[in-house]
Amino acid sequence: MRFLHTGDWHIGKKLHGYDLLSDQKEIIDQILAIALEQKVDAIVIAGDLYDRSVPSVEACELLNQAFIKINLEKKFPILAISGNHDSAVRLSTGMPWYEQTNFHLYTELKQSFTPIEIGDTQFFLLPYFEPIAARIYFAEEHLTLQDAMEKIIEKMQESFNSGKKQVLVTHFFVAGSSRCDSETTIEVGGLDSIPYELVRDFDYVALGHLHSKNALNTANARYSGSPLKFSLSEKDDQKGVWIIDSQSVVPEFHELQPKRDVRTLQASFESLVDPAFYQQMDRTCFWYFQLTDRSVITNMMNQLRAIYPNILGVERVNGRNETNQLKKVQQRKNTPYHMLTSFFEEITGEALTEKQRLWLDEGLQQAVDTEKREEDAT
Amino acid sequence: MRFLHTGDWHIGKKLHGYDLLSDQKEIIDQILAIALEQKVDAIVIAGDLYDRSVPSVEACELLNQAFIKINLEKKFPILAISGNHDSAVRLSTGMPWYEQTNFHLYTELKQSFTPIEIGDTQFFLLPYFEPIAARIYFAEEHLTLQDAMEKIIEKMQESFNSGKKQVLVTHFFVAGSSRCDSETTIEVGGLDSIPYELVRDFDYVALGHLHSKNALNTANARYSGSPLKFSLSEKDDQKGVWIIDSQSVVPEFHELQPKRDVRTLQASFESLVDPAFYQQMDRTCFWYFQLTDRSVITNMMNQLRAIYPNILGVERVNGRNETNQLKKVQQRKNTPYHMLTSFFEEITGEALTEKQRLWLDEGLQQAVDTEKREEDAT
Structure with a gap:
């Protein structure tokens, strides 16, 4: 059989x-x-x-x-x-x-x-x-x-x-x-x-x-x-x-041939948003992009999603100011601050702005204060 | 057929x-x-x-x-x-x-x-x-x-x-x-x-x-x-x-004959906890008691549950200080304070103590303050 x-x-x-x-x-x-x-x-x-x-x-x-x-x-x-x-x-x-x-x-x-x-x-x-x-x-x-x-x-x-x-x-x-x-x-x-x-x-x-x-x-x-x-x-x-x-x-x-495949691609942002480039691609795929860019790209995820509706994620293969970043990351490793900033960077492909960092600092301080108050109360 | x-x-x-x-x-x-x-x-x-x-x-x-x-x-x-x-x-x-x-x-x-x-x-x-x-x-x-x-x-x-x-x-x-x-x-x-x-x-x-x-x-x-x-x-x-x-x-x-029937009974607390009385009763039923007592009964629900494991609720048919209570209830009708106190009374068969009323007042005030702060912030 x-x-x-x-x-x-x-x-x-x-x-x-x-x-x-x-x-x-x-x-x-x-x-x-x-x-x-x-x-x-x-x-x-x-x-x-x-x-x-x-x-x-x-x-x-x-x-x-x-x-x-x-x-x-x-x-x-x-x-x-x-x-x-x-x-x-x-x-x-x-x-x-x-x-x-x-x-x-x-x-x-x-x-x-x-x-x-x-x-x-x-x-x-x-x-x-x-x-x-x-x-x-x-x-x-x-x-x-x-x-x-x-x-x-x-x-x-x-x-x-x-x-x-x-x-x-x-x-x-x-x-x-x-x-x-x-x-x-x-x-x-x-x-x-x-x-x-x-x-x-x-x-x-x-x-x-x-x-x-x-x-x-x-x-x-x-x-x-x-x-x-x-x-x-x-x-x-x-x-x-x-x-x-x-x-x-x-x-x-x-x-088996999936309707929407899972794929990765290393490219520059410029080429990904270039019609001559993306019209050659299967844009329905679940794409994960490895961006070669080093500069800040405003509204990056929204621009990419408008072209590739099923983006799984974006990473930067050539991190900006790598030495400085690494130093900061090591200092902050395992702190809530570190986890939140790296999560943000991983998801958006962008670092927090100074203003956003300030907000994060304030939010974390408030959370710590609240926790302390609650501990004191019990 | x-x-x-x-x-x-x-x-x-x-x-x-x-x-x-x-x-x-x-x-x-x-x-x-x-x-x-x-x-x-x-x-x-x-x-x-x-x-x-x-x-x-x-x-x-x-x-x-x-x-x-x-x-x-x-x-x-x-x-x-x-x-x-x-x-x-x-x-x-x-x-x-x-x-x-x-x-x-x-x-x-x-x-x-x-x-x-x-x-x-x-x-x-x-x-x-x-x-x-x-x-x-x-x-x-x-x-x-x-x-x-x-x-x-x-x-x-x-x-x-x-x-x-x-x-x-x-x-x-x-x-x-x-x-x-x-x-x-x-x-x-x-x-x-x-x-x-x-x-x-x-x-x-x-x-x-x-x-x-x-x-x-x-x-x-x-x-x-x-x-x-x-x-x-x-x-x-x-x-x-x-x-x-x-x-x-x-x-x-x-x-159809249920294993555990739903029943109500009007009685005094004293008789409900008297073995000579409760041994005559089907204590597995889902009982709802209408207590004839007027005085405070300490630890009432626990005492009743020890004898009747499936109590649906207890109410007082002769409410304590009825006139006063009624007046207070009318004043507080439809306020969160009223709903919480009457819920407590319905479930436990007892009124809140002075201390409990104080806690409730404080808690409600805090909730109102928080809501106000949040409204101000948006």
Whole structure:
């Protein structure tokens, strides 16, 4: 059998404040088109369907419509799990009815032990879970994620049918993977990672959680990556889906083309606002500009936004009066004053004027005074 | 055919801060028991399934489990609509899958024109809608709710099968009905009401929105009322469901017994805290006490709560120094001072002490000063 592996849709996610719903709708249509063209027998979605546990009404509508199209209209079986961004309970509403049309949406650890068989393949759907859920399930007080995973895989192996292939669908950080900026670290200090050895015995491991398809390079375990770029750090990623044939189990990558790409460009302000220059560019992209200018540019962001509506940010690659600035920055490092000025510079690409600095000083002094008064009062 | 008419479940609603989830779970089980005993062919739920457009995870879980039990386990067809408290989009997630097992959950005006036929009866499911939805649907700019309803009923009549009975399920205020305290008024000034004449031609109109089963008394249109008392004003209501047989169309009322009833009692503080007295009482009820005492009672609420865990409130029927109080109240009526003092008295059953009055005066003065400063600054 053949299946498509995707994940980390993060429906409802915003990119630097920009709404991505229309991009997400469009990219799901592309995924569906690949599924049709590749004649797959199932679509695997490896968690983080939504970006938030309480998604907006618009996000709910988009995902619901996507499922209707994929499962009810095009009749693709869906094998999906909840990720760390999803609310398991909210997502699973309606699940027992979905099962009737081979739309399997697993959100609880206990569901993972009963494989779903399609053709020659057994799919084990293991949603994201917190260690506490495993401790309750196995009635053991001190299980780490790694302990829990050992027990889970062992229990799954009891259901392995040697005449079939085994695929694990899950949503965790596999040790040795590389991260990017748009992922939420679940725990710190490596407690959240699963050793690769634990999942070695599966014919294929369809992973979700990390947003780059290259996050992990092993023979049988792969992240699908997100279908869209969700951070600047992903600007050079190629987004897409994997197509896996259970006979070869060598995943084949199929590219997705976003409606609005994330790109960076180093240029002078003068060229960016020159029609001869910008008419050659795809101005609908999410642009991040690295300005080569050193001088003050009045009303810079407004001028740029008038031409490039989706600017992610602007930085100066040749800072003005660099030595002086550096000295000041070092003096002020870690003070509220420093954080506010550098935030302002990062966002606007401009330094505060003398007047603005004065206002900031006054505001900070007032805040300090108020805090002191409140402390004295208690 | 026979059906059960209920509505206004308001899953997730709190009563004076008390969580009602366990009461709601239990009362749904009673509704299901009546459906089984009465061998009905369908269960009609006339809107306001949830209390809020974004219900809590616990509320989602409760309603989802209820639907699983009613529709998937006990195989009852469900005919449900969204009410003004529900988010139509959130509630309708999964709807096309529900249809497969005769669970019809209509949340859009346009769905109401296709009747659902069960046995000898046509059910028209008209969810709560805002006038703007009707204006868009009929492409007419100035429709009032009443205009819209005329057009809707007219359009429904085109599908009337004269060999069948017609039932309308909807969620509005029908003119002439009487309100109680736990309902949310949708609009003011009577704009939200539907004249009874418009729905006269249906064999039965299963209404939701008002919480008393006696809110409307007509031959063919009835509110089911809420299954639980959601306000003190409902203390004397009898809650239950209607059972309707399409042959007679005379609704038969079946009572529900809440786990914790809402009750009031007039008594002295001394008797309320006397074991000989309170051991005779159902102390799990939601009690509202009308104290006959005139003197100050120290730590009154804590003493009462230790005995009656679910107190809704306490009032003094013989206010202390009534003449003086009344005079003061009249002087202060509608001032923030008055609202705060009467709120405090209503909640605690005690007047503010001199010291507390002083604090309140100071606090209000500070608020006024701050507001003035801010106005001056702008």
